[in-house]
Every structure is written in C-alpha cells, then in structure tokens.
Amino acid sequence: MVNNFLRIDKDFNTTDIMVDVDEEQIIQALQNIFVNAIEAGASYISVKTAVKNNEVEILISDNGNGVEPEDQKRIFEPFFSNKAKSLGMGLANTQKILINHKGKISLDNTSINGSTFVISIPESKQINLWNSL
Numbered sequence: 001m002v003n004n005f006l007r008i009d010k011d012f013n014t015t016d017i018m019v020d021v022d023e024e025q026i027i028q029a030l031q032n033i034f035v036n037a038i039e040a041g042a043s044y045i046s047v048k049t050a051v052k053n054n055e056v057e058i059l060i061s062d063n064g065n066g067v068e069p070e071d072q073k074r075i076f077e078p079f080f081s082n083k084a085k086s087l088g089m090g091l092a093n094t095q096k097i098l099i100n101h102k103g104k105i106s107l108d109n110t111s112i113n114g115s116t117f118v119i120s121i122p123e124s125k126q127i128n129l130w131n132s133l
Contacts, residue, residue, distance in 0.1 A: 006038065011048040017056050020124035021101050029097040029105075032090035033060050033117050039083060040064030042114060051123055058119040059108075066115050072107055 019026075037045050042064035050057045067075055074080045076095045081088030091105075098105050103121035 005043055007044050009044070009046045011046070013049045013051060015051070017049060017051060018124045019056055019101075019121045021121065025097045026101070026121075029094040029119075030058075030060070032094045036090055037062035037064050037115070039086075040066070040115070054123045055120045056123050058121075059116060060119070061114060061116040063114040066113065067107060067109070069109070072109050075107060076105070 034045060037060075040062065042062035044063045046059075046061040048059045048061075050059075068082070071080075071082060076091050077088075078092040079088040080092070095105050098119060098121065101121055103119060105117055105119050108116040108118050
C-alpha cells in the first residue's frame with residue numbers, strides 16, 4: 001500500500017562530505033531505496049550521514065513493512081521480489097551501482113519496524129555529495 005503522505009527527515013554531517021561518484025547513478029541508487037520504502041507503506045524516511053574511517057556512511061531508515069527474515073539474504077539478488085508487480089531489479093541495481101563506485105550497501109536487520117539500509121562510499125575530495133540531494 002502506498003501512503004499519500006511521506007515525511008523525510010535529513011540529518012547530514014555538518015562538514016562538507018566529498019565523494020567521487022557519477023551523480024546520476026548515485027541519485028538512481030538512492031531513489032530505488034526510497035521507492036522500496038514507499039511501496040512498503042512507509043510514511044516516514046530518515047536519511048543520516050557520517051564519515052567513518054574515510055568512508056561516507058548513509059543510513060536510510062523507514063517505518064514501512066520491513067523485510068521478512070527469510071527474504072533478507074536475497075533482497076539484492078536480481079529478479080528477487082515479494083511484490084506482484086515488481087521486476088526485482090531496484091536493490092540489485094543499487095548494489096551494482098555502489099560496487100562500481102567502490103562502495104557497498106547492506107540491510108541493518110536490527111530495526112524493530114521498517115528497514116534501515118547502510119550505504120558506504122569512499123570519501124574523496126572531488127564532488128560534494130549534498131549538491132546531488
């Protein structure tokens with residue numbers, strides 16, 4: 001079920017965060033996660049950032065239906081979906097984009113409600129990430 005109301009909270013690191021990425025691809029990767037949250041009935045999405053060990057960490061949390069325990073190991077597989085009208089390519093493409101940028105994505109399955117995805121991208125001195133969002 002898709003909600004008619006969506007609140008997005010942003011808690012960005014106060015320092016300039018630079019990453020060397022293809023801006024359009026990273027936007028697509030983030031949009032894929034947002035679409036999944038919305039399709040899972042989320043009315044709230046939180047985006048937080050931090051810099052840890054020379055990596056930019058982006059945490060995207062939602063209050064949607066979450067990922068079933070039996071699906072958690074498969075959500076990044078191409079063509080895997082538990083939705084009837086889905087090709088199952090969104091998270092697979094997101095993972096591929098991040099790997100191509102020397103990054104990674106994981107599901108933090110400690111969330112009680114909803115889902116939290118953790119994205120890590122190597123920090124750079126090239127492109128300001130927040131100009132893209």
